[in-house]
Amino acid sequence: MKLPTSDYDKPNVRRLLAALHHQESDRVPHIELWVTSQAVYEYVLERKLDYTIGDAAEGGQSIAPEDDVEFATRQGEDAVLCNFNWRPNNVFRLASDGTRHYVDGEIKGRQDLGKLDPPPNLDDQLNYLERYLHAAQGTGVGVIANFTSFFDSTMLAIGVNDSFMMFYDDLPFLEEMMDILLENQVNTMRAVCDRFGDDIALVMVNDDIGYNSGLFIKPDLFMQLFPERMKRLIAPAKKHGLLTLMHTDGKMDNIMPILYDVGFNAAHPIEPESNDIVEVKKAWAGRMALIGNVHTPLLAYGSREEIEAQVRDYCMKLGPGGGWVLGSSTSIMDGVKPENFVTMVEAVHKYGRYGSLEGI
Amino acid sequence: MTDILKTIFESVLVGNKKGVSDGVQQAVDAGVDAGEILNKGLIAAMSEVGRRFEEGEYFVPEMLIAARAMSAGMEIIKPLLVKAGVETIGKVAIGTVKGDLHDIGKNLVGMMMEGAGFEVIDLGVDVTPDRFVEAARSGVNIIAMSALLTTTIPSMEATIKAIEVSNLRDSVRILVGGAPVTQAYAEKIGADGYAADASAAARKALEIVGRS
Numbered sequence: 001m002k003l004p005t006s007d008y009d010k011p012n013v014r015r016l017l018a019a020l021h022h023q024e025s026d027r028v029p030h031i032e033l034w035v036t037s038q039a040v041y042e043y044v045l046e047r048k049l050d051y052t053i054g055d056a057a058e059g060g061q062s063i064a065p066e067d068d069v070e071f072a073t074r075q076g077e078d079a080v081l082c083n084f085n086w087r088p089n090n091v092f093r094l095a096s097d098g099t100r101h102y103v104d105g106e107i108k109g110r111q112d113l114g115k116l117d118p119p120p121n122l123d124d125q126l127n128y129l130e131r132y133l134h135a136a137q138g139t140g141v142g143v144i145a146n147f148t149s150f151f152d153s154t155m156l157a158i159g160v161n162d163s164f165m166m167f168y169d170d171l172p173f174l175e176e177m178m179d180i181l182l183e184n185q186v187n188t189m190r191a192v193c194d195r196f197g198d199d200i201a202l203v204m205v206n207d208d209i210g211y212n213s214g215l216f217i218k219p220d221l222f223m224q225l226f227p228e229r230m231k232r233l234i235a236p237a238k239k240h241g242l243l244t245l246m247h248t249d250g251k252m253d254n255i256m257p258i259l260y261d262v263g264f265n266a267a268h269p270i271e272p273e274s275n276d277i278v279e280v281k282k283a284w285a286g287r288m289a290l291i292g293n294v295h296t297p298l299l300a301y302g303s304r305e306e307i308e309a310q311v312r313d314y315c316m317k318l319g320p321g322g323g324w325v326l327g328s329s330t331s332i333m334d335g336v337k338p339e340n341f342v343t344m345v346e347a348v349h350k351y352g353r354y355g356s357l358e359g360i
Numbered sequence: 361m362t363d364i365l366k367t368i369f370e371s372v373l374v375g376n377k378k379g380v381s382d383g384v385q386q387a388v389d390a391g392v393d394a395g396e397i398l399n400k401g402l403i404a405a406m407s408e409v410g411r412r413f414e415e416g417e418y419f420v421p422e423m424l425i426a427a428r429a430m431s432a433g434m435e436i437i438k439p440l441l442v443k444a445g446v447e448t449i450g451k452v453a454i455g456t457v458k459g460d461l462h463d464i465g466k467n468l469v470g471m472m473m474e475g476a477g478f479e480v481i482d483l484g485v486d487v488t489p490d491r492f493v494e495a496a497r498s499g500v501n502i503i504a505m506s507a508l509l510t511t512t513i514p515s516m517e518a519t520i521k522a523i524e525v526s527n528l529r530d531s532v533r534i535l536v537g538g539a540p541v542t543q544a545y546a547e548k549i550g551a552d553g554y555a556a557d558a559s560a561a562a563r564k565a566l567e568i569v570g571r572s
Contacts, residue, residue: 297545
């Protein structure tokens with residue numbers, strides 16, 4: 001993609017913030033929270049990268065900040081993500097097609113705490129954010145500080161299956177693990193907000209707490225474990241007046257009120273498999289902004305016409321009044337056709353112009 | 361229901377593994393028929409677990425600990441069921457499709473199907489279409505496929521095609537599920553059913569064998 005020349009097509013973090021504040025600007029903003037497809041990056045950048053990109057959440061190398069900002073600038077994407085991940089002791093295996101997948105966690109009880117992977121070095125993380133901010137200077141691209149959390153990271157460290165049973169077998173240990181992870185991420189969040197609170201666009205927390213039926217665990221137990229810890233995690237951002245965004249998979253009916261009460265301002269991605277984003281927006285207009293949810297299988301297997309029609313429909317139904325940012329329903333992974341990704345981006349520029357949208 | 365079967369039933373519901381083992385052993389020692397222990401104790405309890413899950417009263421942990429407790433009871437009565445020639449209500453071959461190693465959903469579905477009275481043949485993860493074809497050829501009633509990733513769901517369609525090409529399509533019913541799978545996708549690829557969760561999958565399987 002060529003560098004845009006008009007302000008309308010260029011990235012503008014103020015456009016994103018306006019939408020998150022439930023206001024209209026010039027057009028519907030768009031962001032992608034995770035892009036792990038080398039092919040999509042290289043297609044948009046119109047050049048080969050001299051390194052291999054993996055999924056940072058799975059220990060892979062992210063795209064370099066300078067390349068990521070250029071990627072955003074070319075498409076008019078309004079912000080990029082700088083990750084502050086601590087996902088210890090995840091076990092991965094290669095499938096027969098060479099792809100790498102999470103399969104288990106290593107921390108099966110207190111006896112394994114001695115082998116807990118250490119968190120990333122804080123100075124290195126802050127320096128990486130500084131690189132992002134430097135690269136984004138003058139481009140209009142905002143930088144979102146994204147943090148892994150304590151709930152799903154605990155389950156992944158233990159192994160999802162084992163952790164589900166541990167809610168009954170050894171809840172105190174689960175809570176101990178959550179607090180170990182929380183403590184580190186609170187300190188990281190505080191350091192980011194103290195040093196760069198005026199420079200970052202907003203803060204995001206990435207924690208899968210649900211699936212296609214709703215919460216993973218019983219609401220009364222979840223309420224014992226989650227809200228107060230999450231309030232602690234985002235407290236430095238709230239203190240600094242930053243907007244906060246939460247990523248979780250799952251059916252949102254019972255999850256949105258929890259996120260709202262905790263103090264989040266926006267939710268991602270409102271998975272289309274289990275949510276009607278139009279209905280969710282109607283229910284939460286003016287209170288919680290939404291980011292999502294163009295179905296990733298559509299981006300992988302759909303036609304350009306189908307993608308354009310979907311984006312147009314969303315712009316008409318979700319755009320008016322702000323409160324919505326276009327993005328995919330999960331992430332831009334290998335398998336998403338680069339041409340389809342660009343079609344989605346071009347469609348939101350084509351159909352997301354405020355002043356021409358109908359309301360829901 | 362006798363007191364001992366009631367104890368087994370209640371112990372499965374709360375995931376009390378030892379309670380189930382003790383209860384089943386006590387029932388066996390008292391001469392209760394293994395088929396009755398299975399049907400009125402274990403399967404009835406798992407059916408109630410499924411109902412509670414679908415009603416939103418139970419969540420994944422409750423389902424898992426109940427299934428674990430049921431398995432403890434099954435270990436005791438399995439040899440007796442075989443000896444008595446008690447037949448299962450059907451055979452299901454289940455697996456996560458090629459290219460995908462995620463097994464939590466697949467395992468949950470397997471447990472709920474076993475809890476519904478099926479013999480479950482777990483093909484594991486990263487299962488090739490050929491392996492599913494082999495299972496179909498072995499005489500199972502149902503093939504159940506799971507996928508978590510957008511990039512691996514095409515393996516479902518490839519597997520259905522492979523079963524068709526092998527002239528086995530009429531001999532098995534095919535169920536699909538997993539995070540990116542929808543009813544529309546299931547219909548598009550020619551599956552016989554889609555289930556959004558483990559309990560619904562077991563219910564679908566029961567419908568297929570005429571036991572709903």
